[in-house]
Amino acid sequence: MKRWWPAVGLFFLAPFVGEFLLGNQPITNLAQIFLFAPMYGGGAVLIRESAQRFGLGWTGIVLMAVAYGLLEEGPIDQMLFNPAYVGLDSFAGLAEVPGIGSLTLLQSTITLHTIWSICVPIALVEACASRELWLGRGGFAAVSIIFVLGSTLLGLMQAAGFHFVASPAQFAGSAVVIVGLVVLAFALGRRTHRPVHGPVPQPLIVGLVGFGVTSVFWLESVLLPDGLGSEWISVAWWFVLFGVATVVVLRWARRREWSPRHTLALATGALLTYVWAGFAHARDMDDTSLTVALLGNAVFALVAIAVAVLAWRRLGSQTLV
Template identity: 70%
Template sequence: MKRWAVGLFFLAPFVGEFLLGNQPIGKLGSIFLFAPMYGGGAVLIREVARRYGLDWTGIVLMALAYGLLEEGPIDQMLFNPAYVGLDSFDGMAVIPGLGISLTLLQGTVTLHTIWSICVPIALIESCAPREPWLRRGGLITVAAIFIVGSSLLGVMQAVGLHFVASAAEFIGSAVVILGLIALAFVLGRRTPRPADGRVPRPLVVGLTAFAMTSVYWLESIVFPNANEWVSAAWWFVLLGAATAIVLRWARRRTWTPRHTLALATGALLTYAWAGFSQARELDHPSFLGNTAFALVAVALSVFAWRRQPA
């Protein structure tokens, strides 16, 4: 069963960096640089969740903690305007009293929680046994790889950008991250009583996921000059609507693993088209490269669905 852990180890950075369009196909070899952080984090979250009986609520909360860890203490993007090529976070909805950008925080929460962690886990897990894939020794090895790889990336970022966050920023982010992990163990073990009612077909669930995640990306593409606070408010509206819909469906007795896979597939296909826009925004557009990544995403989705029982 280790092969499933290896698959998740490399799928997470593929989705998080290459399918998104952050990295061009010419730098595909750098997946080995990103895998210890992305893949190590995804495998750890999945294995811990299954070992300790946490449901998807626990996975989502730990994925949120991972996103804040990556863009906080590791990359320090949330604290360093120069990371995004700016002199300050002015014009990016700065949170009063904290000096960090709400715009970047919302992006971190969205991209890493949904795509870097939850989508890869859902895709691989739909093909594999639900029980833990690794023994204790394997889990310790992955944890060590994650810690060492993330630390090296953090040092590279600090040296390359000549920036180190303040002690208060490190401590504050650590408190929030640990709090989310603790909350994952509390809420992830609570099994709500299943509700009656029908769930739409997986196709409808998938299309809904694709539509809502696409709307998230289209907002910044269609309205690039929108007021930052209006965009921030719109994010909360969209998040609230999506959460309400998914929770309403997922708590019903007729919800199945096929519906979970449908959610992941819809979100994955959004990245398949958004990667073209993201690559162009980062000035390394490659139609052939992004097309290749999108085709891989489609192939993975087809493979996952073919392994699902009817």
């Protein structure tokens, strides 16, 4: 066995960030983390261990995280196929593309799961642990089985609960895209780039950039005007926002001066966005009182901040500068 405790930590941190810190689940449902962990946590652990085992780096992690997001909200939850999923009928007709559905919903799915469900938890746990493999072959196989069984169970529960099953073409199309992203992750992740010299901002600046970009994403509905084809303005804005951010971060990350502290700073900035966004999201819970929802998210926020502080301490730094 390898150092398996970081894998256990990631197994539970991924659903904690993805569901509870976001405000999707109240603190009274905390026990459901064991229901979500096989899918969220299993996916995050498999992605991290695959990237480490095959030398895919963060390029591979990000691409596999996109694939995970499409898998969860496509074949498993079927949210991308069912416009009426949990009241998401508001997405119906928004930037609708035949054969794809709502681009607005697709962009939100990719963003939330890529950044917060997978990449942020991996960066936080990696800062607390060594960067070697955490699991041996047996552990990797066990997590794979847990991921498949847990995801299948959730998929069956969702199909039965919403009385909705996507068409064979939708399942097949999404499978092709998901497999293609995984293949791309292995193809691009294995490519080596010679590091170049160049200025890299202090980790504090990188963290502020991460916080700023992800906060602007959440504030998009406030910043952009209504009407005049606003859904297509939103789609274009998403491409500009994350396109520019991706180019800038990739430019920094390929320089010799980029360090694990910069990676952790970027993840910390995104995590803090979920801290404030979770409070806004928690206010919309229908089956939980506002007091319980906000108190629960206060507890979740404190836990998230404590994890970030622990990550910085384990990385050997007390500050962001």
